[in-house]
Amino acid sequence: MKIKRSSWSLPYFIFLLLFVALPLVLIAVYALQDSSGRFTLDNISRFFSDADALSTFALSLEVAIENTLICLALGYPAAWILANRKYNSSAVTIILFILPMWINALMRTLATAELFNMLGVTLGKGTLLFGMAYDYLPFMVYPIYNILKKIDPSYAEAAEDLGATPLKVFLKVTLPLSAPGIISGVMMVFMPTVSTFAISEFLTNSKIKLFGTIIQENINSSMWNYGAALSLIMLVIIGITTLFDNKSSSAAQEGVI
């Protein structure tokens, strides 16, 4: 019998079922049960009445937004310089930018914390943002760099030819054309920072709790149902941010590579 082409996808389908769909279903099932296994919405409603959890959630969003903005502010100019042949003629520099990604993020964070201790810097929000930006900057630089690199230089020339100053060329041509890279970079930085907990633990001495920390605490203390409910809420929020740029998501994929 001839094997149909579609049957090649079977292993992947099973993988997705086991490791993506099933855990998601389990999270939803746990979130909608109480500890004795009865259906309930209490876990969800508990979150909305839990002032502590709500403020942590707000803080998490705030930190994630701040981190994303910092990464964008630092990352875009870096990507622009790297993609510009006038300033950077070798591919080595971009590798140097990506190089920190080769080292485990946890180890880097621990090392950063040690560095702050050695320098006598008090751990707090400042060090948290520093550590996050340090960890996630490459995720912002790379997709933007990839898009900028692919933009035909004749667009900028055409704009200049039509009377645009270098600043106007950037604002009216380069920036809009690099939007898919920005969107993809923003998502790659924003989504993991909302849920991170290790960085806040190490770089603030657990002084600042993020949403991920609360989930981790609940699950560590065997409060599976509430932990699952919190995870579900976070998933929904992240899902919404993903839908938010639905229109340009295919373009964003190009930027990721």
Add this chain to the structure above:
Amino acid sequence: MENYIIDIQHLSKSFGDKKVLRDINIKVRKGEFVTLLGPSGCGKTTILRLIAGFLAPNEGTILLDGKDIGNLPPYQRPLNTVFQRYALFPHLDVYDNIAFGLKLKNVPQKDIDAKVRKVLRLVNMEDYEERDVDSLSGGQQQRVAIARALVNKPKVLLLDEPLAALDLKMRKDMQIELKEMHEKLGITFVYVTHDQEEALTLSDTIVVLNEGKIQQVGTPTDIYNEPVNSFVADFIGDSNILDGTMLCDRKVKFIDEEFDCVDEGFGENTPVEVVVRPEDVNIKKDKSKAQFFGTVTSCTFKGVYYQLFINTDKGYELMVQDYHKFEVGDRVGMQITPENIQVMHKERTCNSFKAVVVDSNHLEMLGGVFECCKTDIEPGTKVRAEVDFDKIDLMDHQDEGSAAGQVHSIIYKGNHYHLTILTDKRKHIFVNTNDVWDKRDLVGIRIEPKDIKIVEVNED
């Protein structure tokens, strides 16, 4: 003195140590359609980019309306460019692409609307304002690109091979439209192309370029009828390029026959090159009126005319166009009218190389060491070595010769090929051969010791 809108003086440009333009001088009158024509790599696009301001010249000045624009950035030059691959902004629709330049100049919205609509009508693209540029065909994108440039009312419109990406039929239509637009608007056009037919169709003036140098400037008819050298004759249209001798004023000998011509002042028995266009070789029914005879070796129908190859009795091959069909093997008599024989100075009669004496019988030149006849000249002395065109042997493999090179151009001269070889050190060698080579073939260069003449000893 006449007023020129563009006056390019002594323009030179190098990329690294490669000279791409040497001492370019071009004058463009207001409203003129000037075409820069040449093969790829001749520097024509570089000139356009220098005028537009995307490149800075190493030497020379570019005057626009008498003012030096050399130091102005592109956005301050009152010129607009139509790019080869259009470069329409993919994030903007047709309207916003065209309005781009006007918005930058803060033109009121009402005027922008009117101007965009007007220019869209000019390029026959009404009702396309809202369209995405990606959804347009190549020809439509081309029109939008032209509209985007024209709407700014530039003093000069620069066009960089704008029709190269279109298919033949579309290209022909656009040529006619461009010509009409030029006549209607009165804007000066500077047009870059490698397509000689396009240049002949469109231009008021053609500037023929090769290897960074201007070969000839003239009207299409001048360039076609009176090419100044074999490069121009070969590049523009079909032609028979032949070696000849100017016997005296108004008498020239080529293909081993003597012809009357109209050229004077070449001196007596001067080697020259002769160009005869295929349509100017007349096949005479009345054989008594023929000047020379030959046998048809091929006859191909080309639509309006037949293209024939004829071997003359004296052993030369000529390309001939005629409206009548002939059979292979037909014997024909031919005649050429004096006005249709274009006589050109021979640029060179033999190769002349810079060389350095290595020892009593070796010379270093062209990036290799060549054996030569015994010489008393002190080793290390700079000399000049001369070698006849037909005394250079080309080898199939580069390492078989004393120096290596690549076939750069080929001109058929009726009974032999005249090749230009470019050595690894970018030196030109000219070779006459009966062997068939192709462009870009890699060759080894060998010269018999007795054929190298050491002619001049430079004391310094």
